[in-house]
Amino acid sequence: MSLNVLFVASEAVPLAKTGGLGDMVGACAGALQRAGLHVTVMLPGYPAARMQLRDARVACALPDLPGGPARVLLGAMPDTGVPVLLLDAPALFDRPGSPYLDACGEPYADNALRFAAFSQAAALVAGGMRGLPAFDIVQAHDWHAALVPLLVKRAGLPVRTVLTVHNLAFQGNVPLRVARDLGMPADAVREAEFFGQFSFLKAGLLWADRITTVSRAYAREILTDTFGYGMQDVLRARRHDLVAILNGIDNTVWNPSKDAYLSRPYFTADLSGKHAAKRQLQALLRLPEDPHTPLLALGSRLTHQKMADVALRALPQLLEADPRLQVAVLGCGERSYERGMAALAARYPRQMAATIGYTERNAHMLHAGADLLLHGSRFEPCGLTPLYAMRYGTVPVASRVGGLVDTIADRGSPEAALRGATGFLFDGDTPEAMIGAVERALRVFAQPRAWRILQYNGMTTDFGWSQPAREYLALYATLAPRATPMPHLQHWPMRATQPPLALPASRLDTAPVRKPTRRRRTTALSDAARAHAVAYAATREKIRA
Structure with a gap:
């Protein structure tokens, strides 16, 4: 042309x-x-x-x-x-x-x-x-x-x-x-x-x-x-x-097998590099290094649109309900939400860390090292962050709105992972809805075979620009x-x-x-x-x- x-x-x-x-x-x-x-x-x-x-x-x-x-x-x-x-x-x-x-x-x-x-x-x-x-x-x-x-x-x-x-x-x-x-x-x-x-x-x-x-x-x-x-x-x-x-997404930039920010690149057949990235992220955030504990990431802007207010109410309940759960926050936005996340991290120092700000290196490490990505949104034109996460084998938990509906397949049960599921969706903007979706994801995380299939489905879905x-x-x-x-x-x-x-x-x-x-x-x-x-x-x- x-x-x-x-x-x-x-x-x-x-x-x-x-x-x-x-x-x-x-x-x-x-x-x-x-x-x-x-x-x-x-x-x-x-x-x-x-x-x-x-x-x-x-x-x-x-x-x-x-x-x-x-x-x-x-x-x-x-x-x-x-x-x-x-x-x-x-x-x-x-x-x-x-x-x-x-x-x-x-x-x-x-x-x-x-x-x-x-x-x-x-x-x-x-x-x-x-x-x-x-x-x-x-x-x-x-x-x-x-x-x-x-x-x-x-x-x-x-x-x-x-x-x-x-x-x-x-x-x-x-x-x-x-x-x-x-x-x-x-x-x-x-x-x-x-x-x-x-x-x-x-x-x-x-x-x-x-x-x-x-x-x-x-x-x-x-x-x-x-x-x-x-x-x-x-x-x-x-x-x-x-x-x-x-x-x-740019598959040359967001590619776990060739990512210069990672100490050990990885691919779908061998996730040992992702396990190393998790240890590296836990060490960076001064969280206990435990390969078996679920690590939940928040990597979006801390704004009302991105449900930062809902997350601030949901996270304490999730952390109290599961003392092994870890939460890593990377982002910036409205000052009140930044302060709220920092206060939560101070309240749960062995379970949560909040890094206010954004760097490409930290973003790549977050997607590689986390097990789950929490991405609430009151409206979402597309939603690139969950696409990056899936590319790196991190399973998204997201709102059922906008582009997230087009890109995340929630089949409703662990067995449905075999039918192409890639993540978990929730409706509305209440803490209860967010907590329910995260708890569903954690139940599947406890089933390694089903979780591995979810990761594979997300990593092999083509979200490139072709x-x-x-x-x-x-x-x-x-x-x-x-x-x-x-x-x-x-x-x-x-x-x-x-x-x-x-x-x-x-x-x-x-x-x-x-x-x-x-x-x-x-x-x-x-x-x-x-x-x-x-x-x-x-x-x-x-x-x-």
Whole structure:
């Protein structure tokens, strides 16, 4: 397939990662490249990403970008060689902390400006900048890039767009005045209004040519009032453009037979290396080294979505009921949950350890050394952590929601392991439901033959990227080929208020939105916003001419 595809995302491994989004973008791009597609990844130019970029050079300049002048750097991923474009905008991205949060864990006040400017730069690149190829398809990932389909359509570019929703609860909702200050046209502000705010994500859902989600079950769930987070009506209206493609995992990175983080790699026919990894993990966490005791891991973010509150109530009961049970926590998230896990570890020092934070080394050791993975979730678009666990022979105990339904087979009894079971699922978000599922798993753990079959089933299930890559290629084939290239775009009509806006911290990427309960009337646009829209349209016509 001779298409040029541009991935636009806020993170991609190995250059930037805070969670599953980064894993997916980096691994999917590599898989598509191996399948013969011309794919390029565009990211914000975080300092760490610039340091890792291979063969970097300046491709073009963007002197009029909102938030200050910027450059586009062209290079390659250090591991796969996938071409990468970094938006080198120091005023926006040269900051301490994570891509979204400052050093104190608070959202950057100007996140809306940062990612609006990033989206504008991506739209310019997609249309064809001097020194860069033109692209046929742009795939925008989550709200951070969700303005790209709108900007591409508004500029009349012959580029098809795909919006991939990794988590519908993160929507990039900002006050309407912020959208006006960013130069959004009046009708776009009106159409993307969401309960009195402007929604980056809704704009993408409205203007993208196709919408994808990362599992089949999640694609069904987001059409419902329970899981739609206020976007269900928009998604129902576009259900014929909604495509579900299950995320994969990078089998070259998550491979127990070749894992550099492990002292003794292992494979399905010989799990002695996994036993060694368990001893190593117990020693690292200062837990009693016992090969026969069940070791339960928690490796997800410590948030309300991931049921950290439920785990804090369930774990003491499990630890009291089984004095041999060990629990290992690796993760970070909301401070109250971090403190709660640390307090539990102090309360049960011989049974539980909590490591607040995240490193790739510790994540690999956790999946290799644990016997079970506890993965509660109130909603789960895909759920990569259980896939990593199964790859390493660690049996998941998880919520029956979203992608977990697609990837974990719970057959209901130990004997059913022979029929392809890979884990244990529970319904609801109560401690009783979580405890019941863990106790079911522990009963099977006490039956070595059945447990070994569960491990084998999980380790031999193919969760790689080969099949998802084929499905993405099929999706791209449904989009029309590129038309005649547009003239080179020197400028873009969107302008931001200068100096950069001091926007209120609106929790743009730290917590999901609350489910709306009633519809508000769209806020009327001011005369200034209307004038701004007229100026926007006039500038656009000049560009198109």
